[in-house]
Amino acid sequence: MAQKTELPPAEQPAPAAKPRSKPATDVAGLGRGRAAAFVAPAMALIAVFLVFPALWTIYIGITNYRLTGVQAREPEVVGVDNYVRALGDPTFHNSLFLTLIFVLFSAVIGQNLLGFSLARSLSTLRPVLRRVVESLVLLAWIIPSSIVAFLWLALLDRDAGTLNVLLQTSGFAWLIEYPLVSIIIFNIWRGTAFSMLLYSAALASVPPSQLETARLVGASRWQTLRDVVFPHIRGHVLTNTLLISLWTFNDFTPFLITAGGPNDRTEILPVYIYNTAISGGQMGYGAAVSLIMLLINLIIALFYIRLLRERK
Amino acid sequence: MRRTVRLIAVTTGLALAATGCLGGTSEEQTDTERGAEATEVTLTIAANAVSGGKNAEEADWIENYVIPEFVAAQEAEGVDVTVEFQSSGVDDEDYKSKIALDLRTGSGADIVSLDGIWVGEFAEAGYILPLTEVVGDTVEEWDGWEQIPDAVQANMSFNDERYGVPAGSDGRVLFYNKELFAQAGLPEDWQPTSWTEILDAARALQGIDGVTPIQLNAGTAMGEATTMQGVLPLLVGTGERIYDEDGGTWQGNTQNIRDVLGFYQTVYGEELGDPTLQQEAQGRDKSFAEFAAGTIGILMEGDYFWRSVIEPTQGVAPMANRDEVVGFTRLPAMEPGSGIEEQDFVSMSGGGGRVLNPATEFPQQAWELLTFMNSADATIELIGDGARLTQREDVNSEILADDPMLSFIAEEVVPLSAYRPGLAVYPQISVALQQATLDVVTGMPPEEAAAKYQQAVEAALGGADDIASD
Numbered sequence: 001m002a003q004k005t006e007l008p009p010a011e012q013p014a015p016a017a018k019p020r021s022k023p024a025t026d027v028a029g030l031g032r033g034r035a036a037a038f039v040a041p042a043m044a045l046i047a048v049f050l051v052f053p054a055l056w057t058i059y060i061g062i063t064n065y066r067l068t069g070v071q072a073r074e075p076e077v078v079g080v081d082n083y084v085r086a087l088g089d090p091t092f093h094n095s096l097f098l099t100l101i102f103v104l105f106s107a108v109i110g111q112n113l114l115g116f117s118l119a120r121s122l123s124t125l126r127p128v129l130r131r132v133v134e135s136l137v138l139l140a141w142i143i144p145s146s147i148v149a150f151l152w153l154a155l156l157d158r159d160a161g162t163l164n165v166l167l168q169t170s171g172f173a174w175l176i177e178y179p180l181v182s183i184i185i186f187n188i189w190r191g192t193a194f195s196m197l198l199y200s201a202a203l204a205s206v207p208p209s210q211l212e213t214a215r216l217v218g219a220s221r222w223q224t225l226r227d228v229v230f231p232h233i234r235g236h237v238l239t240n241t242l243l244i245s246l247w248t249f250n251d252f253t254p255f256l257i258t259a260g261g262p263n264d265r266t267e268i269l270p271v272y273i274y275n276t277a278i279s280g281g282q283m284g285y286g287a288a289v290s291l292i293m294l295l296i297n298l299i300i301a302l303f304y305i306r307l308l309r310e311r312k
Numbered sequence: 313m314r315r316t317v318r319l320i321a322v323t324t325g326l327a328l329a330a331t332g333c334l335g336g337t338s339e340e341q342t343d344t345e346r347g348a349e350a351t352e353v354t355l356t357i358a359a360n361a362v363s364g365g366k367n368a369e370e371a372d373w374i375e376n377y378v379i380p381e382f383v384a385a386q387e388a389e390g391v392d393v394t395v396e397f398q399s400s401g402v403d404d405e406d407y408k409s410k411i412a413l414d415l416r417t418g419s420g421a422d423i424v425s426l427d428g429i430w431v432g433e434f435a436e437a438g439y440i441l442p443l444t445e446v447v448g449d450t451v452e453e454w455d456g457w458e459q460i461p462d463a464v465q466a467n468m469s470f471n472d473e474r475y476g477v478p479a480g481s482d483g484r485v486l487f488y489n490k491e492l493f494a495q496a497g498l499p500e501d502w503q504p505t506s507w508t509e510i511l512d513a514a515r516a517l518q519g520i521d522g523v524t525p526i527q528l529n530a531g532t533a534m535g536e537a538t539t540m541q542g543v544l545p546l547l548v549g550t551g552e553r554i555y556d557e558d559g560g561t562w563q564g565n566t567q568n569i570r571d572v573l574g575f576y577q578t579v580y581g582e583e584l585g586d587p588t589l590q591q592e593a594q595g596r597d598k599s600f601a602e603f604a605a606g607t608i609g610i611l612m613e614g615d616y617f618w619r620s621v622i623e624p625t626q627g628v629a630p631m632a633n634r635d636e637v638v639g640f641t642r643l644p645a646m647e648p649g650s651g652i653e654e655q656d657f658v659s660m661s662g663g664g665g666r667v668l669n670p671a672t673e674f675p676q677q678a679w680e681l682l683t684f685m686n687s688a689d690a691t692i693e694l695i696g697d698g699a700r701l702t703q704r705e706d707v708n709s710e711i712l713a714d715d716p717m718l719s720f721i722a723e724e725v726v727p728l729s730a731y732r733p734g735l736a737v738y739p740q741i742s743v744a745l746q747q748a749t750l751d752v753v754t755g756m757p758p759e760e761a762a763a764k765y766q767q768a769v770e771a772a773l774g775g776a777d778d779i780a781s782d
Contacts, residue, residue: 067412068430069736072437158592173588261533262591263750278409280743281433 054294060287067281075284082288092289094264095272099249102184102268107248108241110188115195115240119203122196134196141193149256152186156257175258179266183254191248195240202236203229235308242304246297269293344448347674353386354394355674355681358411358421359666362401368626369619371399373694382684386677395681405535415439415669422672423682426476427664428467429536433736434667435470441670442473447679456686459704463731468665470734476667477686478703482614483659483725484545485640486510492609493639495520505644505656507549507575510610514584517609524586527599527611528579530749531590538749539742540660540732541612546572548658548730549645554741555733556780562741564779565766571646573748573758580753587753597628604629612643614662615721619700640717642724652730661729665703701726737772744768 030038061082065075086092118137122130140148155162158173174182206229214224230237252270260267260275267275273293277286347353357374361367379395386393398421400407408430414420416439426434434440443451451474457465460478468476490500496516504510514525529542544554550568555561563569579585589595589602600621602608611617622631622638631638643658645651651658666685672678684690691707694700701722702708712719732738748765752758770776 066437067409067416068433068437068439070436072416072439153594158588159598173592175593176588176591257593259533259593261593263532263754279405281409281412281739 057287057290057294060284061291062288063284065284065287067278067283069281071284078284082285083292085285086289086292091264091267092272095267095269098180098266099268101180102187102254103245103248106184106187107191107244110184111191111195111244111248112237112241114188114192116199118192118196119199122200123203137193137196140189141191145253145256148190149253152257156182176262179258179262183258183266183268186254186257187248187251190253191244195244198236198240199233202233206232238304238308242301245300245304249297249300250293344446344675348676350674350677351390352392353674353677354396355423355672355678356396356398356421357423357681358398358400358414359425360400360402360404360407361425362399365401366628367401367620368628369696370694371397373690373696377693378681378685378690381690382681385684391677393677403535412437412439415671418671420669420671422669422674422678423666423685424669425479425664425666426468427536428478428662429732429734429738431468431475431667432470432734433739435475436736439670440475440667442475443477443668443679444474446668446670446672447675450676450679454683456683456704459688459706461705464663464703466731466734467663468667476665477682478663478665479686480700480702481661481663481726482616482701483661483721483729484541484612484614484643485659485721485725486610486612486643487603487617488513488610488639488641489603489606489608490637490639491606492517492520492523496609500639502639503641506647507546507644509644511578511584514579514610515582518582518584520609523607523609524589524602525584525609526579527589527603527608528576528585529590529596529599529612530576530580530585530587530746530753531595532743532746532750533591533593534596535746536739536742537596538746540662541614542576543572543745543749544660544730544732545612545643545658546575546646548652548660549643549650551645551650551652551654553652553730553733554745555735555738557733559780561778561780562769562773564769564776564781565762566780566782569748569765570758570762573752573761576749576752577758590750590753600629604631606637615701615717618717640720642728651728655728657724657728659725659729661726661731663703740772741769744772 028035062077062079063075064071064078064081066072118133122133125133143151156174158164158171158176161174163174164170164172210228211224214228219227250270251268252274254266254268255271255274258266260271269289270293273286273289276282276289280286357378359367359370359374361371361374363371363375365371374397379397382395383393400410402410404427408427411420411424411426412434415424415434416437426440431440456477464478464481465474467481468474468478486504488502493500493502493513496513496519498513498516502513504513510526517523517525529538531538534542547554547563547568550571552563552566552568554563556563580587580590589598592598599608599611600617603611604622604627613621618634618638618640621627621629622634624630624632624634645656645658648656666682668675668678668682686703688704688707691702691704692711695702695707695711701718708718708722712722744765747768748761751761751764756764766776766779766781769779773779
């Protein structure tokens with residue numbers, strides 16, 4: 001289509017014109033203008049859907065904007081009031097603390113360890129059995145959240161829940177007595193598939209010859225793991241931990257099971273923001289908390305990236 | 313690198329320029345006659361009602377009566393109307409967020425159901441407009457207004473302007489299970505005259521195995537149901553409304569609030585009620601199911617419970633033998649004569665209605681549909697065989713005699729009833745009350761919970777000036 005209007009650079013006949021345009025410095029030989037044109041659509045998308053909403057959030061965060069009422073029509077700029085309020089608010093502290101516990105136990109420890117153990121024990125299983133177990137674990141990961149939430153409510157229900165029937169503890173309200181533990185176990189169950197897949201791939205990269213050598217010199221299982229397997233998959237461990245921590249940190253699914261209750265005992269940050277901004281209508285405050293959450297995300301990411309760099 | 317910096321700077325500039333428009337809602341269309349001559353019209357009705365689920369009777373009425381009848385009537389006039397029904401069946405708070413976002417972005421249905429207490433904050437936000445501004449003076453000419461009492465019209469009004477057409481009213485009573493009462497040796501025709509007598513009955517019921525004597529809504533998970541079917545009816549029984557219109561003050565940490573929380577403490581401290589149920593995410597639905605299964609003795613609810621929850625055929629938790637087994641009685645004041653206006657019995661009333669979306673493409677046709685929905689014929693059709701206090705007096709007088717529940721509510725309960733203040737800040741006060749009951753249910757002493765509640769009210773009002781406390 002472009003052939004008629006523009007000749008490829010190589011066939012341009014006039015060398016006299018050359019000195020004016022600098023030679024293309026890029027590998028593809030596109031030149032800056034065309035390179036920019038290629039990138040432009042992507043940049044536009046990023047600007048519209050990422051940069052703009054982020055700036056918008058910063059802007060809302062400095063106002064007293066609400067979902068309804070006078071402040072919805074005429075919000076006022078209140079500066080850093082929302083941030084000051086958040087940092088001094090015990091419900092926010094509670095929420096942040098719950099989130100850290102939730103991430104630490106369900107992602108960093110739970111999903112990591114379970115995913116790794118599954119990957120390692122599956123590698124020695126017969127292929128048929130392995131496929132079956134893998135499919136089951138994967139199923140927990142790919143079923144839509146709303147359905148999963150319903151299944152877990154049915155499992156943990158106080159009166160007719162499956163768990164209570166199995167344990168013969170009818171009338172025990174798991175989600176009221178152990179709300180945080182419940183959603184931690186839920187999230188381990190829900191997200192282990194990813195770690196399992198990643199570690200399965202990572203373990204395949206450990207040279208069998210080294211494992212064999214370790215076996216011959218009489219290394220114990222733990223020593224093999226520490227000195228042979230781990231050095232090979234260290235990067236994978238960090239990448240995996242980074243990804244699952246960030247996902248878990250931002251995960252909203254527990255809301256579908258406990259709605260942040262009872263009495264805010266499972267009100268992790270995403271739920272806290274939803275409850276204050278959408279249900280409570282405090283958009284300005286919610287936006288401020290969102291930004292704080294974004295910063296925490298960045299800190300977690302930087303922390304892991306540093307760890308990765310150190311290794312190199 | 314410099315290019316990147318420049319790019320970021322440009323994007324930032326653009327974004328900041330665009331952010332200037334937060335707040336001001338989309339340019340309002342002022343021509344009330346727009347689309348009036350159209351021959352092809354599409355209208356949408358939104359309600360928190362869904363066939364086979366929440367408010368099923370309303371959903372079925374819209375789908376099987378309103379839409380076909382209205383379409384046929386318009387067809388006769390040569391207008392090709394398509395009416396769609398946007399049904400929901402979710403918690404009221406979720407429904408509210410949804411329609412607030414719809415209206416904010418200038419989208420959403422043409423006719424929207426709203427709870428009366430949201431009218432103030434929606435109007436202040438500019439999401440809804442007085443009917444005369446959306447439709448014009450034809451609104452005043454509607455003959456239906458004469459049939460709707462002022463107190464009911466007030467449900468859908470704000471600053472003395474009508475924002476919508478109300479859809480009836482209600483009252484709060486105590487429902488009780490006569491079979492359980494007989495088992496506990498309590499009278500079948502129960503008429504408690506004080507809080508103590510309610511507690512005495514509950515203690516008698518406590519002897520029956522597997523029965524929760526009383527369900528008194530508490531906690532934040534039940535949302536407005538805690539306030540409207542729990543705190544507020546009790547509070548008016550102590551002689552105070554949550555908001556004193558004359559003095560312009562809200563109840564803070566007062567003896568009245570502490571009395572109400574004290575009642576909660578007795579109910580849940582003595583395990584006359586089930587504290588765990590109040591904290592469950594689906595607690596209210598479960599309480600309905602338990603009452604229907606005959607394991608709850610006494611339950612405070614609006615007449616909604618009678619006609620939509622335990623209704624034998626269409627209810628969410630149907631009770632086949634409702635008419636024989638379930639009794640209802642007025643809620644007594646704390647002590648005889650201690651209620652507001654020195655009443656012996658008290659109640660709270662509320663009610664929703666339908667508003668027009670200011671962004672509708674066809675204001676005239678939407679108004680026509682709205683009045684059609686509120687005509688006497690349509691209202692009678694909606695009620696069917698059920699019991700419900702409608703917005704229209706002509707309909708009420710026609711069907712009043714037929715139903716004991718309806719006449720009881722209309723004659724004995726509504727005259728005693730108090731209403732919630734139609735102020736935008738009310739929902740925040742309501743949440744503070746819910747939290748206070750939750751604190752008591754989970755073991756905090758009433759005095760402490762009341763002090764904490766006072767702080768929450770101060771935060772909502774931005775100071776302690778308009779708060780009564782002692």
